[in-house]
Amino acid sequence: MSPTSTAGALHLQGVSHSYGNHQVLHDVTLTCPAGTSTAIVGPSGSGKTSLLRIVAGFLRPDAGTVELDDADITARPAHRRSIGLVAQDGGLFPHLSVGGNISFGLPRGQRTRRRVEELLDLVSLTPDYASRRPDQLSGGQQQRVALARALGRSPQIILLDEPFSALDAGLRERTRKAVQRVLRSTGTTALLVTHDQDEALSFADSVAVLQEGSLRQAGAPEDIYSLPADLGTAQFLGEAVVLESYVSQGSAECSLGTVPLRNEAPTGFASLLLRPEQIAVTAPGRGVLGLVLDADYFGHDTTALVRIHGREEEVRVRQLNAEPLGVGETIGLQVTGTGVAYPP
Amino acid sequence: MGILACLTTGIALLPLFYLVIRATDYPAADFLDVVFSARSARLASTSLALTAVVTGLCLVIGVGMAMLVTRTAIPLRRTLAVAAALPLAVPSYVAAFGWQSMNQLVNPGTTFEGFLAATVVITTVTYPYVFLPAAAALMRVGPAQEEAARALGRGPVNTFFTVTVRQAAPAITSGGLLCAIYVIADFGAVSILRLDTFTRAVFTSFSMGFDRLGGIALSSVLLVLTMVVLLVEGRFRRTSTRYAAIGPGGSGPALRLSIGPWTAPALTLAWAVVFTSLVVPGTALAYWAYRGVSTPGSIAEVAGAFGNSLWVAALGAGATTLLAVPLSVYIARRGSVIARSLERLAYLAHSLPGVVIGLSVVMLGISVVPALYQTTWLLVLAYCTLMLPLALGPAVAAALSAPPELEEAARALGKSSLTAYLRVTLPLMAPGIGSGFLLVMLTVIKELPATLMLRPTGFDTLATRLWTYTGNESLAAAAPFAVLLVLLAAIPAWLMISRMLKEEK
Known part of the structure; x- marks a missing residue:
């Protein structure tokens, strides 16, 4: 028996906010369908x-509705x-045990051992964790307890504020999967x-890119990554x-040859966006000639900075499972594949 | 390095061990007769009643003030915060003197002494020991936890009491117990206000014909009492530190309650406490000091005592620092059982009653090193015992900020280990050691009972002069010493307060 929530569709309409003279949000409109x-x-x-914080109710927007x-x-x-709210460092109450933390938000009738154990089980922690103190848990365990605590009330929507950023790489991945x-x-x-x-693209059903307080683009992760609204968004992702x-x-005709486009663009000069993994390295003589300026070896992949022969332009290439370039x-x-063109 | 650390701890704690050894000189039956006599019972009930009442009052005042200052939006919050912490700068016997001299102005011919007087006087100077940690703990409870509670469906008032206050509770309890220890150990105020407590009885046993058995037996009771409270206090302080280890997280302002119509009464009460603690003794001191310095010869006398105070304080602080530095490096670098035990041992002497250490050093001087009796060296030894924990805190922090890796880097650059220590670790530790030295020095200047018992004949410091003149009821002559003592004690108090204000930002 797991807590299931009813609906929970969130809609932000024209939300703006400033701190003094500094406007931090400009007219943000965003819809999160229930269950996504x-x-x-x-x-x-x-x-x-x-x-x-505006969605949570800790901050009243200057304009717009939630x-x-x-x-x-x-x-x-x-x-x-x-x-439900899961903060960056979990925000567990240090004066309460894990069990005390979880039952803190439960309705009076539900503050039972069984309910606490159910919630612990939901986040893959064994019942004996209930009696532990928060400072005896690892960062990932604290986050999972915070999640169990937030889920206990069957909230309509759960808010996660950089919940994985305090964890190291391996633990971050595992905790993210568990939460998902x-x-x-x-x-x-x-x-x-x-x-x-990377976290945004792998975690969510949809991704919204926020820059300088404005919503640049929102949509499915693959759409956002393959068809960014502008170059700034592309470079951020x-x-x-x-x-x-x-x-x-x-x-588009460029220094690497002719590249088919996946977006509509008017005839004329434009900036062409490619990803480093789209540029394949071949023996000299096939494709365009390039001179390796710098190479990095990461084990699972290698990257290199290459100057295109006879041009000022430099490109970064990424190869999987390849020998390092000299x-x-x-x-x-x-x-390989297609590019995206952005008219000036 | 371990041997050196053991040695310094041993020297500092010598008086404490000596007292325990001497206690075994007497047959248990004689010893117990004194401990369980009718007089002991009377002393115990007075001491404990005073401790309980003062601690209770301090908790109410300290926590109330801390809540007002950190969690409400009352006007002049920061001013109140500073003013409420200032009584920290008033040594209890100076406050007692201040109140007595005020009483002379208002009701000449009457006396101001006894239980009630001691309660008022000691409460006004001790409540900051609850107020400061309570305020710090309340500020530390970050918005993340309060927001978590709000998101879990608790309203602002409910959140304040179930999350914020609950987390400050260990710090508040620890502060309350510290108050209790100070009251138990207090000698100056109770003797000026003529209230018979344990400390006063120990001192009397020393000054009136030197009843050794009585002194040792009462000291032992006092020692056990203090240590029990200290042990309990340590537990709560560790809990409080553990709470702090779970970061406050999140951003945004701390939750402030709006107390609406209660603002005026709360403010009146809070400022009344500050007024009672500062303005009453302060006014009297200023008045009598003005009369005091106008008598001929008084300035030279004050200057002489001031010089003596600085001299013994510098000696005491120097010796204590010398003992604390090797010990602190050892504690900071080694996580071993020995290092941890040494640290615990050193803190054993934390806020022990000065009369007990004074008595022990007197006996040590008379029986073991009569050549040193009545010299400043024994006085310095007593200061080392009393002040080591005070110097050790900043020194350990300093040693932690000078990581061994840097010393190793210097070794790798071809320096000997001594050169590396002197040129890398010691300079990095210097500010911490310096602030510890200053803190000990200023605390030594305030120290009264051990100084009274151990000073060479004819050697007077600010504190002993004030005490002597108060005994003679020469208010005008005593006041300049009191004023100087308050001014000197204000320095460490101010440092503590400004650290608190910085933390709030």
């Missing part, structure tokens, strides 16, 4: 935490909203705030190769 997870991703200072299941909750205080699994199994609407684009090009009839080596470069 949405990641708000943006660099630090982009206003994503303010947005989360709707949960079509009810306007903009003015409703935090404790009367049906939300729990959220899917309970069908809880989730809103995740993160500065880590992953390593980008940007080349000068001339667009005509659905393809600096000063001459190689061939070929583009």
